[in-house]
Amino acid sequence: MIWSSDPEHLALTIHESWGHPSELDRALGYEANYVGTSFVTPEKLGHFRYGSSQVNLIVDNIEPQTLAAKGSDDDGVPCQQWEILREDLFMGHCTNREVATTIGDTRS
Secondary structure (H helix, E strand, O other): OOOOOOOHHHHHHHHHHHHHHEEHHHHOOOOOOOOOOHHHHHHHHHOOEEEOOOOOEEEOOOOEEEOOOOOOOOOOOOEEEEEEEEEEEEOOOOOOOOHHHHHHHOOO
């Protein structure tokens, strides 16, 4: 297997392996007929370990001059940062207004 040192390839790998699975609508099964479900369901928040304890993933939609930093998300909520993994511990879902309240989030 050949691994690329291209940072865009790494970003795509992280997006596919953790970005999509961390989407709450997918974890709740709302996308099952379209793209499948997820292994990181809400009851795993705060105690599911995945990977090395050296792994931390932070969603950052406010980093200037990045593709995601456009001021607000698709729901019009101001962009923010949140943890998906902290030392390999599952910490947070990517949500939207439709499903955020199912896990007690007040905003997407």
